[in-house]
Structure formats: C-alpha cells, structure tokens
Amino acid sequence: MYICPMYSSELIKGTLKTIVLNLLRDKGRMYGYEITAKVKELTDGKIQITEGALYPTLHSLEKNGELETEKEFIGKRVRKYYSLTSQGQETASQKVNELADFMNTMKFLLDLEPKLGNA
C-alpha cells in the first residue's frame, strides 16, 4: 500500500471549502487556527491547510452568507469562532454529496472498470 507524506497542492485545491463546511457542521463552531490543527490531526499531517489559504476562504464564505462569526477574548487575544448559517448547512450537504459523487466517478475512471448501464 502506497503511503503519501503530504498531498500535492492541486489536490487540496477545490476541496478546502468542503472540508471547512463539513467540519463546522460536525463540530458546531470552530476558530481558524483550530480548523488547521484539526485537519492536520485527522489526516496524520497529510493535509495541512495553510493560513494563507484558510483565512481568505473563511472570509469569502462569511461574505457569501455561509458562515457567521463571534469574537471571543482569550486573555488579551481575539479568537473568531465560525459557525454555519442555515444557508451554510445546505451548502455543506451539497458540497459533501457532490464530492462523494465525484470520488465515485474518479474511482470508476481510474480503475477503468467495464462500463455498466445505469438501468
């Protein structure tokens, strides 16, 4: 079995929003730094979201009405907790379903199994 130390960045591209939305759906609310740490932990370091990728994505999702934020002070330091809006809940479901479907298609395409009818 092939073991990959870390995935090439092209693969992460396109799945980041889905990862974030799904994690927030599961955990309720999280802050940015926590998301990077959780993804790294859950994937044994194989997916490491950089801050330069994450924060603009979070801002974009918030601007688009998928996420809402609450600020909290931990001592003197600010934390921004993100959670899904109701629209974000729907988007999360759609994105996860689409990715699951895509992965099935890719599996078929890469295995090049004989094509069966859809009946």
Place this chain on the structure above:
Amino acid sequence: MYICPMYSSELIKGTLKTIVLNLLRDKGRMYGYEITAKVKELTDGKIQITEGALYPTLHSLEKNGELETEKEFIGKRVRKYYSLTSQGQETASQKVNELADFMNTMKFLLDLEPKLGNA
C-alpha cells in the same frame, strides 16, 4: 442518492493530469480530442474537459518529458497522438496512487469516522 449533472470546476482542477496520464496508460495512445470525448463518455458527461484546459496540459506534460507525440494525417487534417514515455509511466502510477490515497483520506475526513490507530 444524489446525482450531479456536472462537477464544479474546482473539483476537476488538480485531477486533470492524473486523468490524462491514466487514460494514456490504459489506451496506449490517444489524441487530444479523443481524450475529451472518452472522458465525457466514461463519466456520462459529468466530467467535460475543455480544450482550453486539455491542450495546455498536454503541452506541459510533453515539455516535461512525460509524453511523446506522433503526428498523423487523416486526409488533410493533422492529428497529434500522445503516448507515455517511461518517465510518464512512473508519473502515472504515482499520481493515481496519490489520488487514491487522497480519496481515502477525504472519505475518512468527510464521514468523520472515529479515528483508529495505524498499528
């Protein structure tokens, strides 16, 4: 079961080279237009590679020594057949393995199954 008409472009990004290399490994040699048609057919139209994406990718892979070409005339029209170099064979294997590993990781991450040890 969710059915997707066509995947959002972010998902295709990052998998195009892998798709092309794998198809060429399976078919021996193909020309560009044939690749777009084959992928569309195999995926029921869910993955439609545009020419603006494919041709630059083929040129890039050739420039990088993964592919080699033969020109053939069909009547007065030129066709460029692409096939894998020995380096391309290796790259194809690596890319497919990496993508398979990535999909396993993503499946785990999206299902959020309880983490099991790797022992």
Place this chain on the structure above:
DNA sequence: AAATATACATAAGATTCTTAAGTATTTAAT
C-alpha cells in the same frame, strides 16, 4: 531570555482553470 505555539490578516506571485476567439477539414442535414 529565547524559542515555539497560538491567532489573526493580507499581499505578491504561481498555477491552473474558464471563456473566448481563431483556423481549418470533414461529415451530416436540409
């Protein structure tokens, strides 16, 4: 005291796609 971890933000540059336009031959439809 210094190094590392926590926690955010953002800008410049790279990559890779979409969209569009261009060229030209061949086949199918009217």
Place this chain on the structure above:
DNA sequence: ATTAAATACTTAAGAATCTTATGTATATTT
C-alpha cells in the same frame, strides 16, 4: 449545393485559488 455540426488543434485574457512570505501580537514552553 449549402449550411450546420462535428472534428481537431492552438493560444490569449481573465478568474479563481492556492503558496509563500510578511506583519502583528499574545501565551507558553524550554
């Protein structure tokens, strides 16, 4: 016969999204 659609390739402008780097600041560990 003429037109439209399919075949077949190329390339450029623009958009999206990531990497890399920098900046700021607090908290914890060595």
